[in-house]
Amino acid sequence: MTKDRLEEIYLLAHEARSHSWLKNPIDIAEALGYKVILSNLKEIPAFCDCNSGEIYISNAADKYSQQILCAHELGHLILDNCNSVSLFDETIDSESEVEANAFAYYLYPKAFVRLNNEDISTGRKFNRFVASLIRYK
Numbered sequence: 001m002t003k004d005r006l007e008e009i010y011l012l013a014h015e016a017r018s019h020s021w022l023k024n025p026i027d028i029a030e031a032l033g034y035k036v037i038l039s040n041l042k043e044i045p046a047f048c049d050c051n052s053g054e055i056y057i058s059n060a061a062d063k064y065s066q067q068i069l070c071a072h073e074l075g076h077l078i079l080d081n082c083n084s085v086s087l088f089d090e091t092i093d094s095e096s097e098v099e100a101n102a103f104a105y106y107l108y109p110k111a112f113v114r115l116n117n118e119d120i121s122t123g124r125k126f127n128r129f130v131a132s133l134i135r136y137k
């Protein structure tokens, strides 16, 4: 990811945060008009429907993880790097996964306190870190 793209993602996340006085990602997504649906997902923890703007999150994930997953999916929708359906999948090292995780990092920084700043654009390592944050009830 280029420095310019990372800067752009930072600004978009900052703008999204400014739309809601509540600073958690599910409230922010809903304040921006996206529908967040907690659902009984099987294979994947979360995905978004790029056409409808709906975000689906596993109801088996704990509450904090649901916020992180929502931040990631909101990233796909706002960054417009969505390809019909975008998943949360740490095994995909695509640019769109790194971008969605970078968006989540800027939108919900308190989830990322253990991460060093310089790790953000490193792709695989960063995606693994984000995946390691997800916990199940």
Ligand SMILES: [Zn+2]
Binding pocket: 072, 076, 086, 087, 088, 089, 096, 097, 100
């Ligand atoms: Zn994703």
